[in-house]
Amino acid sequence: MLLKGKTALITGAGRGIGQSIAESFAREGCEVALSARSVDELEEVARKIEERGGVAHVLPCDLRNGEAVEKLVRDSIATLGGQIDLLINNAAYACFKPFEELSLEEWQTTLDVNLTACYHSIQAVLPAMKARKQGRIINISSVSGLKGIRNQTVYCASKFGLIGLTKALAIELREFGIGVSALCPGGVATRLTAENMPERNQDDWMTPEDIAHAALFMATQSDRTATDILHVRRFQGDPL
Numbered sequence: 001m002l003l004k005g006k007t008a009l010i011t012g013a014g015r016g017i018g019q020s021i022a023e024s025f026a027r028e029g030c031e032v033a034l035s036a037r038s039v040d041e042l043e044e045v046a047r048k049i050e051e052r053g054g055v056a057h058v059l060p061c062d063l064r065n066g067e068a069v070e071k072l073v074r075d076s077i078a079t080l081g082g083q084i085d086l087l088i089n090n091a092a093y094a095c096f097k098p099f100e101e102l103s104l105e106e107w108q109t110t111l112d113v114n115l116t117a118c119y120h121s122i123q124a125v126l127p128a129m130k131a132r133k134q135g136r137i138i139n140i141s142s143v144s145g146l147k148g149i150r151n152q153t154v155y156c157a158s159k160f161g162l163i164g165l166t167k168a169l170a171i172e173l174r175e176f177g178i179g180v181s182a183l184c185p186g187g188v189a190t191r192l193t194a195e196n197m198p199e200r201n202q203d204d205w206m207t208p209e210d211i212a213h214a215a216l217f218m219a220t221q222s223d224r225t226a227t228d229i230l231h232v233r234r235f236q237g238d239p240l
């Protein structure tokens with residue numbers, strides 16, 4: 001088992017990519033803390049993990065509330081026996097529409113969930129990681145953090161921002177033995193894309209399991225190596 005004895009907090013773990021990352025890490029022996037708003041979805045993921053012999057904890061949180069995010073991280077560390085090896089900032093809000101139709105509330109919610117919540121989660125996790133001089137933070141950005149895409153202005157702004165945070169923080173935290181990386185998937189068939197791009201046929205899109213495979217690589221790579229940005233794109237079709 002590649003993650004035996006390790007612990008992880010995964011946000012947005014109730015469905016889609018976060019669910020697959022949680023299931024994949026748990027299969028490799030990682031004890032996981034699962035967070036999102038929908039308690040029923042989190043409990044279903046935890047039930048599946050425990051059915052297969054894994055250990056999962058449900059910690060609901062609305063990431064729009066910074067104080068709640070910092071409490072989530074503190075509670076996760078306590079629940080996971082005082083140690084946290086992996087922080088996976090995966091949850092996101094998406095609202096794809098022309099820029100002029102975007103409300104200030106949609107703009108703000110996107111930045112709050114996709115970027116500012118990562119400020120809070122990382123601030124809260126660092127003391128515990130620094131004390132042990134180890135830890136990995138994996139931020140789930142997107143191809144939308146690498147290139148501009150029509151109707152995704154604020155989503156792109158949030159995901160480009162997350163890349164900037166990742167790259168600058170990786171340099172600051174290197175001396176403390178803490179790795180910071182960004183995973184940038186292209187099109188993955190999930191609720192987020194089905195709701196925001198209903199006109200697109202997702203038949204040959206990547207699956208959440210494909211992205212979990214990449215996240216598992218990043219979580220288990222040797223301490224001598226670092227991945228700054230991993231761009232996983234569809235093999236077929238346009239390069240999204």
Ligand SMILES: NC(=O)c1ccc[n+]([C@@H]2O[C@H](COP(=O)([O-])OP(=O)(O)OC[C@H]3O[C@@H](n4cnc5c(N)ncnc54)[C@H](OP(=O)(O)O)[C@@H]3O)[C@@H](O)[C@H]2O)c1
Nearest residue numbers: 012014016017036037038062063091092142187188190192
């Ligand atoms: N699907 C793609 O093609 C694709 C491509 C590139 C990158 N990504 C990125 O991959 C990550 C996962 O996306 P996905 O496609 O798996 O989306 P998804 O299926 O819609 O899942 C999103 C998760 O985030 C949680 N979430 C949303 N708002 C939240 C809030 N305010 N507080 C707490 N949790 C919240 C959701 O739970 P609740 O609603 O219950 O809170 C859910 O568990 C995101 O960072 C996304 O930007 C996706």
